[in-house]
Amino acid sequence: MNDDPDRPGDPEPSLHASDRETSALVALATIPDVGAATMLRCHRGPGAPAALEALAAGNIESIPALDRGLRRRDRDAQATVRAAAVAAARSADPDRLLADHRRAGRRVVVADRVGYPPRLARFPSPPPVVFLAGDERPLLGPTVAIIGTRNATRAGREFAAVLGRDLTAAGVSVVSGLALGIDGAAHRGALDALDADDADDADGPEATRAPRSGPVGVIASGLDIAYPRAHQDLHGRVLARGLLVSETPLGVRPLPWRFPARNRIIARLADAVVVVESRRTGGSMTTVALAQAIGIDVLAVPGHPLAPASAGTNDLIFDGGAPVRDATDVLVAIGVDPPRPRPAASELVGPTRRPTVPADLLGDAGRAIVEALALGPASLAEVIGRSGLEMDEVAVEMVGLVERELVVETAGWFELAGRGLAAVRGGRTS
């Protein structure tokens, strides 16, 4: 049998996964130093149960995949690693592990077997075992990954939320990592759209609504662990309305080295990847590289040329990524018709619920401040410097700007709210 791990998964598998091989894979997934490639080789070769048995027996050399995967250059390190793996294999109880997952309502699917998501199967080196919780239907329709830096500006987060909301309203599932910053914002927007849909339903069926599609969250920990802690509620909401995906078994903590693996799943589940804000390097750019490697479109939201949070995204656009000004740009990129306009009576939650402020209503001082903030979040002294106004003028004007929700002040830093950015550009809002 061809145990080449780089081969794409079987797009239409006919074999069902047996409990024996499923549980063996789950057990292998808990063993440190046994990675995805090794597991896939075992699975496609002698089979996971045989590999697990051999490992528990200490018979590593008998399985070439294990031998290769557990080889280290340093003799002592290798001995330590192998001893640890053998001990872990011995103490693992595959049946109980599988039962635990099932009891918790988590589905376990295996590469090359029935039930494995086709989206993951279509690429080389599919993740050997994947854990799912929630509704799998979002993976059947169009999907878009919205990713970005954890250290996002307010405007970036607002844009991600609006994008998530509008794409969901158009029937596209939003895939993201549940991280702080852009990821969380995108999913909150998606969930808001679903909540608004529910509210609409309560009023009666609407003919112009697009079909629903839930959010998909891909995480680096076991499905039972909500990380970061601040996103515990988000974790729950995404599970309730959509799907959670992970490559790690229950109870496993999100160690740093698991994040690239999680990013690769995000890339594979998406029809396109949208980066909202990113530095030149970072997790988002890793996901971008993974997406480009498998031929998935990458789009980016442009930002001010001098804003550090937009340095990476601007680079992507320069290198040929399509710019995203709103959800329509994304829908066009993945070949979905933009939605028909919603009736005015149904209200979406979001920053554009109130009418936008025409730029000319700002006044000279207000305009100077808003333009000064277009560069990025600033302290009072910086606003004074950039705008050229006196401190008293800025203080007084700022009151009005904050009240009209054009500017937000947090902890002494001033940032443009989404509407403020719109005012700068001259009126184009979502």
Place this chain on the structure above:
Amino acid sequence: MFASIPSSIVLGVDGRPVTVEVHVTAGVPSLTLVGLPDASCREARDRVRAAITAAGLTFPLKRITINLAPSLLRKAGSGLDLAIAVGVLVADGFIPPEAVDGLAFLGELGLDGTLRPIPGIVPLVDAVVSDAVVVPHVNAADAALVDRCKVRSVGSLLELVGALLGDAPWPDPPPVHRPLPVVSAHDLADVRGQPVARRALEVAAAGGHHLLMVGPPGSGKTMLATRLPGLLPDLDPVTSMAATRVHSAAGEDLPGGLVRRPPMLAPHHTASMASMVGGGTDVLRPGAVSMAHGGVLFLDELAEFPPTVLDALRQPLEEGRIRVHRSQFHVELPARVQLIAAMNPCPCGEAGRPGRCSCPQGLLARYRRRLSGPLLDRFDLRIEVLRPEVEELLGGTGGEATSVVAARVHEARQRAAERGVRCNADLAGTLLDRWAPLAPDAHDLLGTALRTGRLSGRGLDRVRRVALTLADLAGDEGPLRSGRVAVALQLRSDALSSIGGGA
């Protein structure tokens, strides 16, 4: 025979009058010293005996009892030597009582009879009950700072005896060399850019408001802090005297005479509780807060100070003094200071700027929790100080000089005086409606700020006081306008509230 000689000791930073009573009678030669003398004070018996002998006089071979009254007060130090020696000579009949009438005596005696200087001369002289006092030469200049007493100084016991007996005139006091007051090298014009910080310093100086500067290292917070004392007016006479007493009691030289300019102290964050508020068992040493009385206390790296030390500042900040209790006595030390503090908002140096600061939320929250709410609340002015841009450093317009700003501060303080307070920060909350009424637009603005949570009820009064100071600096008349309130709000940034992190 009996003699009663006035003198004094230092307790805390104040002097307490002491009467040295000497009783000489026939009997087995002995010398008993009572009145709770400490170790160095008890050694007076040997010094006095040697000094009297060295002066060529006879030490009485009689039964001598010396009482340092009041007897419940612990006597510390060697400053009573001279009074004891004089007492012995008077009680023995060598010096007639009329010769020492109305004179107090202070000083340490060397074994050769020379009169040595003692620390704390200003509070000591301030406390004696006589009209005139005899002090060592070196202490004469500082002793003269106390107006009340006529000061005579001598170099040795022999000289003193000669003057008392009328055999020789009182020696001339040594010439006083007071150096010219040094023009402070810290001028506000040296600060480049930083419009918000300069404004905050001016407001802090004019209104006596405590100021907190939040910013990364290298942003110039220390430089700014050192400019504040230059903007403050001279100390009034009462405060000046109190500050002089403190410095004298601490054993410091007073090269400029009375302390007239507001002092500034910057204790390091590793300073102990005792060095901050005062301590010591027998001798109470004034702490940094007292040494800065009437001036500025600068706490750099505020978050690094132990919470206990910061908590100890509560009484001085609220009452302007520190009460220290020991088993033998309680003492009150003056401690009215204006507080300036500086801190880093976060370890990465980006000060929590959204989109740039890479500190995880948990770390930021923990960092900020180090400062208690009540302490932070005391700062009427809280500003961010960021590193100046390169253009500002190299070519920026120099700002106004200290003298210019100090003049405005002086005017503003005059207006505060008309309200019956030293500065606006001292204005009681109940008087705000009278002295700082709000115009309707200001009223609305504050209402919005309270509603949105930007301002708390406690902060409301503080913002009003700052707005009043701003109005004073600008020469406004009438109720406070929204412009002043808006700036006051900006100067009290919520820089240390938790940064919103979620979407």
